[in-house]
Amino acid sequence: MAAPASACRCRLSRTGGAPAEHRSGIEGMAQRVAEIQAAFEENAxxxxxxxxxxxAQRAQTEGLNREVGVFRLD
Structure with a gap:
């Protein structure tokens, strides 16, 4: 399973020496990973x-089958 978004933010805090362009790219990727994680959780x-x-539908079907099963066609 993917790391939680909080872990991504933690790793981002260690990019202080990276150029702004790289930091921006890393932050963008972290945001995308967080969005994917949220979509994954919603899907689950x-x-x-x-x-x-x-x-529930199966249980209802079984119950209906029992009730209708008493009727016979001749």
Missing amino acids: ELVAGAAEAAR
Whole structure:
């Protein structure tokens, strides 16, 4: 898993001697990594929600199958 954004900021504080152009580039990359991390976390939450919905739907389907299973067509 990627390092948390706080770890990126920690590493950035050690770039004090780098030229401004490099610092700016490093800070930009750190921001992009933080954005990717946030998107990853949001996606994980969406996947967990979808899995829960699928479990609920399966349980409902099984219940409906039991209820309808008592009827017979002749």
